[in-house]
Amino acid sequence: MKQKRFFLEESKIPTQWYNIQAEMPTKPLPLKNPATGAEMSAEDLYPIFAEECSRQELNQSDAWIAIPDKVREMYGYYRSTPLVRAYGLEQALDTPAHIYFKNESVSPIGSHKLNSALAQAYYLKQEGVTNVTTETGAGQWGAALAYAARLFGLEAAIYQVKISYQQKPYRRSIMQLFGAQVTPSPSMSTRAGKDILTATPNHQGSLGTAISEAIELARTTPNCKYALGSVLSHVALHQTVIGLEAEQQMAMAGEYPDEIYAAFGGGSNFAGLAFPFMRHNFKGERHTRFIAVEPTACPKLTKGTFEYDFGDEAGYTPLLPMYTLGHDFRPANIHAGGLRYHGAGVIVSQLLKDGYMEAMDVDQLEVFDAAQLFAKSEGIIPAPESGHAIAAVIRRAKECRETGEEKVILFNLSGHGLIDMTAYDEYLSGNMINLPAR
Amino acid sequence: MKQKRFFLEESKIPTQWYNIQAEMPTKPLPLKNPATGAEMSAEDLYPIFAEECSRQELNQSDAWIAIPDKVREMYGYYRSTPLVRAYGLEQALDTPAHIYFKNESVSPIGSHKLNSALAQAYYLKQEGVTNVTTETGAGQWGAALAYAARLFGLEAAIYQVKISYQQKPYRRSIMQLFGAQVTPSPSMSTRAGKDILTATPNHQGSLGTAISEAIELARTTPNCKYALGSVLSHVALHQTVIGLEAEQQMAMAGEYPDEIYAAFGGGSNFAGLAFPFMRHNFKGERHTRFIAVEPTACPKLTKGTFEYDFGDEAGYTPLLPMYTLGHDFRPANIHAGGLRYHGAGVIVSQLLKDGYMEAMDVDQLEVFDAAQLFAKSEGIIPAPESGHAIAAVIRRAKECRETGEEKVILFNLSGHGLIDMTAYDEYLSGNMINLPAR
Numbered sequence: 001m002k003q004k005r006f007f008l009e010e011s012k013i014p015t016q017w018y019n020i021q022a023e024m025p026t027k028p029l030p031l032k033n034p035a036t037g038a039e040m041s042a043e044d045l046y047p048i049f050a051e052e053c054s055r056q057e058l059n060q061s062d063a064w065i066a067i068p069d070k071v072r073e074m075y076g077y078y079r080s081t082p083l084v085r086a087y088g089l090e091q092a093l094d095t096p097a098h099i100y101f102k103n104e105s106v107s108p109i110g111s112h113k114l115n116s117a118l119a120q121a122y123y124l125k126q127e128g129v130t131n132v133t134t135e136t137g138a139g140q141w142g143a144a145l146a147y148a149a150r151l152f153g154l155e156a157a158i159y160q161v162k163i164s165y166q167q168k169p170y171r172r173s174i175m176q177l178f179g180a181q182v183t184p185s186p187s188m189s190t191r192a193g194k195d196i197l198t199a200t201p202n203h204q205g206s207l208g209t210a211i212s213e214a215i216e217l218a219r220t221t222p223n224c225k226y227a228l229g230s231v232l233s234h235v236a237l238h239q240t241v242i243g244l245e246a247e248q249q250m251a252m253a254g255e256y257p258d259e260i261y262a263a264f265g266g267g268s269n270f271a272g273l274a275f276p277f278m279r280h281n282f283k284g285e286r287h288t289r290f291i292a293v294e295p296t297a298c299p300k301l302t303k304g305t306f307e308y309d310f311g312d313e314a315g316y317t318p319l320l321p322m323y324t325l326g327h328d329f330r331p332a333n334i335h336a337g338g339l340r341y342h343g344a345g346v347i348v349s350q351l352l353k354d355g356y357m358e359a360m361d362v363d364q365l366e367v368f369d370a371a372q373l374f375a376k377s378e379g380i381i382p383a384p385e386s387g388h389a390i391a392a393v394i395r396r397a398k399e400c401r402e403t404g405e406e407k408v409i410l411f412n413l414s415g416h417g418l419i420d421m422t423a424y425d426e427y428l429s430g431n432m433i434n435l436p437a438r
Numbered sequence: 439m440k441q442k443r444f445f446l447e448e449s450k451i452p453t454q455w456y457n458i459q460a461e462m463p464t465k466p467l468p469l470k471n472p473a474t475g476a477e478m479s480a481e482d483l484y485p486i487f488a489e490e491c492s493r494q495e496l497n498q499s500d501a502w503i504a505i506p507d508k509v510r511e512m513y514g515y516y517r518s519t520p521l522v523r524a525y526g527l528e529q530a531l532d533t534p535a536h537i538y539f540k541n542e543s544v545s546p547i548g549s550h551k552l553n554s555a556l557a558q559a560y561y562l563k564q565e566g567v568t569n570v571t572t573e574t575g576a577g578q579w580g581a582a583l584a585y586a587a588r589l590f591g592l593e594a595a596i597y598q599v600k601i602s603y604q605q606k607p608y609r610r611s612i613m614q615l616f617g618a619q620v621t622p623s624p625s626m627s628t629r630a631g632k633d634i635l636t637a638t639p640n641h642q643g644s645l646g647t648a649i650s651e652a653i654e655l656a657r658t659t660p661n662c663k664y665a666l667g668s669v670l671s672h673v674a675l676h677q678t679v680i681g682l683e684a685e686q687q688m689a690m691a692g693e694y695p696d697e698i699y700a701a702f703g704g705g706s707n708f709a710g711l712a713f714p715f716m717r718h719n720f721k722g723e724r725h726t727r728f729i730a731v732e733p734t735a736c737p738k739l740t741k742g743t744f745e746y747d748f749g750d751e752a753g754y755t756p757l758l759p760m761y762t763l764g765h766d767f768r769p770a771n772i773h774a775g776g777l778r779y780h781g782a783g784v785i786v787s788q789l790l791k792d793g794y795m796e797a798m799d800v801d802q803l804e805v806f807d808a809a810q811l812f813a814k815s816e817g818i819i820p821a822p823e824s825g826h827a828i829a830a831v832i833r834r835a836k837e838c839r840e841t842g843e844e845k846v847i848l849f850n851l852s853g854h855g856l857i858d859m860t861a862y863d864e865y866l867s868g869n870m871i872n873l874p875a876r
Contacts, residue, residue, distance in 0.1 A: 108817030379546030
């Protein structure tokens, strides 16, 4: 029997995260204070984020950062996640390519998001914070933070993008089951929300609007801080546990990836899988291709511009040097709430600018065609977000069928789609359409 | 770091199922033809079931039956499932008991049901059958069979209990995504369905009604056979892969269970975990307690009578010697569709009668209290069905807190509850009530 899944012994679960900032040939540009234009320091971020996360955010010197024991213990509840050889998909495509995926969907919450939620909740608790607030799109991040907050005894308040709140009621229920308060965003409970709804009645929400509301709540609530699920560099740092495991697991399989694919929203699942492998490219030891896959409806990497912009709609965040569609960009209502964000993280933006990675976009129908084929051949129903990576991999595997190339392809199955069945219903009914960027 | 999860290498995944019938001190009574009263032979079952399954059903001589290579290869897509030490739950209960669970919820379909679906679909395909039909309650079995049918190229038609079809629309979508036809039962598409709806307008359905419809479809459709998800002895056989893995994994953990708990509907997840351990009790090597946990609303083991009865509402099945509430019993609409069945499998019934196992019942609210506590402490949202086992384990662990007993407790987490969030919503809103047997 050919081995299908590869696990690490618990002792092999990484003890350190990989901080790519320390080894990037060109460091990211600094964050800036929008009022003064001054470079932001870690201390400037303390009022919003956990202090340790603030330091990690700007750390450009330490390539390895220790995972706290308690966080690693909680990782042991679901990690290592399996590295899986997609024999079923390979057979369905009749491709000579070797397709592997890292299955982050087996986390209790159903996605990779827990890797950073546990770390952030831990640091907040250590620092004496009692309340945490955040945004969520499809709800993967919100569910992860709700669970992590519960574990560490924090009160959680979550702003969920309104369209996702309506499309995915089960995710709201999951967050509530863990004891979190969930509010659809934009709401009338913050100044930012009121301003957005006044300027744009019936605004369906976006990650940008929800971030504004959460930051405002953190600023106006005693002992409350904010936790972000993607985009920022400390989130990418926490997610590198994915790639560090995958590197060991690929070695168990006796292979090394020629190409690595991941869906792209703010960058957390892409960074998590790609960055640990990318360090070997920096050193010239390997020449892996890294491909971020975004929705055609929200194409910041392929159609955005590299410039300083806000991370949220209301302009509460520092100015970030990144590929962006503009912080007031309102993405179409695609069924991939986690990818409906206007900008890319600063590290990824710099790497893309410098040619260390590539980006491509795929349309919604291609994503769901790919997701269904994956479900039928591997048995796992993917999150629509993860479907973007699958669509790109399938395109490539079909090319390999033509050329005969035995490429070793690795992608991140960032989450499952069991809470996204309304989207699959729309697809199966024939009513789904492609949505353009607007 | 204390080890939390135990996996087997793929080479250690069982190569044989354990057929408890061969080693039971008292063999189950024969199945009977309801028209003639004659004992049923395997050949008599061929028109309905796969021939190999029919032979397995009545096999009382071979204790070990080889798992076909192809089925074992597909097991490798998700097996071994982890054995997990529930440190989080132990801590929440402050109990000296050591609590372990076998996490079958990580199967692609979200429950243990795939273990038998793959086997049954494989045999049907081998025997040249093209169409398969079945019943499903909550949809765990239907989803599993839909996926297995797809894998082996069979057309699948599934009758889903009407109340579950309405309560759990996502499960219907999952079955449809895999290409199955799904019909709410009782329906007007079979004689059995029409008769039931005429006699009892607005009948909400039960596993008994859905089985009748599926059997009728199989009988009246060329080259179509029926596959059952629980109750029958060959289904229990296929599920023993759970306990055979768990036995090896408990050894890895350096312990042996004093008590084993599983929720009880027709018996498949209970049998799967319990039977391999029970063989050591038969030999006097061990004295493990085995406890089946059923809903108060459907108490066949604790309140039923041992007698010959039909397995379905319309009376299409052979007569089965079993604990039953009567084949026309209509269970209340509890949120555990998989446990709404009037009878118990013949093996389990005999074992209960002979004192090799015990049974208890729990109310719906206790189940959801337990399920939420489990979710908050272990991060996994359990299926309401599995919540029954958890409720019983929590009761016992609290007793151990009082007595100081360090009992080693093992239970089966048969599935996750991500598709059951409407039930959790009802619970969280305070509108859930206990429902009596009627």
